[in-house]
Amino acid sequence: MNASDVADRLAAAKLWLVSQSAGDLPYLSTAVYSLTTVISDRVAMMTTDPYWRLYVNPSWVAATDVQRVAQEVGHQVWHLLADHAGRAQDAGVSADTRDRWKLGSDISVGEVLPWYDPRLPPPGPLHFPPNLSAEEYYLRLRARPVTEEPLASDPDETCGSGCDGMARDHDLLPGDDLVPGLSTQAAEAIRKRVAIEFREHQASRGSVPGEWERWVSNILDPVVPWNQVLHAAVRRGVGWGQGQVDYTYSKISRRQHAIGAAVIPAMRRPVPAVAVVVDTSGSIDDGLLSQAMGEVRSVLTSLAVPDSNVTVLAVDAAVQTVSRVRDVRDVRLAGGGGTDMAMGIHAALAGKPPPQTVIVLTDGYTPWPDTPSPVPVIAGVLGRVREQLPDTPEWVQRVEVVPDGWR
Numbered sequence: 001m002n003a004s005d006v007a008d009r010l011a012a013a014k015l016w017l018v019s020q021s022a023g024d025l026p027y028l029s030t031a032v033y034s035l036t037t038v039i040s041d042r043v044a045m046m047t048t049d050p051y052w053r054l055y056v057n058p059s060w061v062a063a064t065d066v067q068r069v070a071q072e073v074g075h076q077v078w079h080l081l082a083d084h085a086g087r088a089q090d091a092g093v094s095a096d097t098r099d100r101w102k103l104g105s106d107i108s109v110g111e112v113l114p115w116y117d118p119r120l121p122p123p124g125p126l127h128f129p130p131n132l133s134a135e136e137y138y139l140r141l142r143a144r145p146v147t148e149e150p151l152a153s154d155p156d157e158t159c160g161s162g163c164d165g166m167a168r169d170h171d172l173l174p175g176d177d178l179v180p181g182l183s184t185q186a187a188e189a190i191r192k193r194v195a196i197e198f199r200e201h202q203a204s205r206g207s208v209p210g211e212w213e214r215w216v217s218n219i220l221d222p223v224v225p226w227n228q229v230l231h232a233a234v235r236r237g238v239g240w241g242q243g244q245v246d247y248t249y250s251k252i253s254r255r256q257h258a259i260g261a262a263v264i265p266a267m268r269r270p271v272p273a274v275a276v277v278v279d280t281s282g283s284i285d286d287g288l289l290s291q292a293m294g295e296v297r298s299v300l301t302s303l304a305v306p307d308s309n310v311t312v313l314a315v316d317a318a319v320q321t322v323s324r325v326r327d328v329r330d331v332r333l334a335g336g337g338g339t340d341m342a343m344g345i346h347a348a349l350a351g352k353p354p355p356q357t358v359i360v361l362t363d364g365y366t367p368w369p370d371t372p373s374p375v376p377v378i379a380g381v382l383g384r385v386r387e388q389l390p391d392t393p394e395w396v397q398r399v400e401v402v403p404d405g406w407r
Helices: 003-018 026-032 058-063 066-081 084-090 098-112 134-143 184-203 210-220 226-242 286-302 341-349
Strands: 036-039 046-048 053-056 246-252 265-268 274-279 310-315 319-324 357-362 377-382 397-401
Touching: 003 026, 003 036, 003 058, 003 066, 026 066, 026 184, 046 066, 053 058, 066 084, 066 098, 066 184, 084 098, 084 134, 098 134, 098 210, 184 210, 226 286, 226 357, 226 377, 226 397, 274 286, 274 341, 286 357, 286 377, 286 397, 310 341, 319 341, 341 357
Parallel strands: 036 053, 274 310, 274 357, 357 377, 377 397
Antiparallel strands: 046 053, 246 265, 310 319
16 A cells, blocks of 8 residues: 555544544544654554654555544544653653553543543453543552553554653654654644533533543643742732831931921831731641642742741631741641631731731631731632632632642
């Protein structure tokens, strides 16, 4: 079969794939028609690389039913859309474990396809729950004895570096002059387009497997890392305090020479005082609290707020301790009972000197003051599941502190 015949057969397979009367994956149109075909006798069937090049064995294409070719194209393109190659590197996949990564990512791909593909095993026979991410399946597979059950077939047989990011002998160089492949920016644009069409298509078809709902959300509704949001919120709050000016007679006004004998005060910009109200109730997540405390210390240091101007209040159902600290990471917290952050905020505002900014670190299951605070209040709401975090008052600057990768 010559290159023209292969191209015609692949065109028929792609048409079958995106046809609603056949493959029923119309949202993959942008992706499958962005693939660059490379004819290669060095692959058994079909593989991809991270640059969206599709390596096909012409003999296999000629001998295989168009529908089966289409299904393999769908399988391959979902690896690229999910960026399984990049995620494999982030997960620390090595040559010794790539068979488990291949199987884990194949399980996740099989769950999103509307047809059963025997080459993509379901999670059930491996006694795994459905709708996990490729990373979660991979970790479960790594924990299983290799001899307990067969793992994946030869990882070089299908998928290739488009699945695990490890270049194969048949792969072209990333910047090949004749077949350069797609850039990272072009691939991201394709993912966004497919995510939009996937969401619209699935809206009329029912529920979406969890992994793929997360995939769509991560592309279309990205969550900014909480530590960046917390830094920005604290900077705004402290900046508000630094913007408050007062009069002082300890300095001579720049306009004194025009006044004569009468002494007029100069303007001064006070060093901001910050109160950190820490929820020490029994329900608080100590791990997240430690991370949030470290971030607060980091941003205050970057803003040159001296340690002597930081007051930390440990609060559960009452104010347990109040201390000036040299390092908020070393503060000793007391408590463990109920939760009342309203009491903690009131105590912070009554401090001497009063704070220009109040930072509250809490799980959010607490009463709040009935009226807005006269100074900015930043609430770092700690939790493991974003959707389950309780509400906070509108006048509070809310920062949702959840672990990386959780939504």
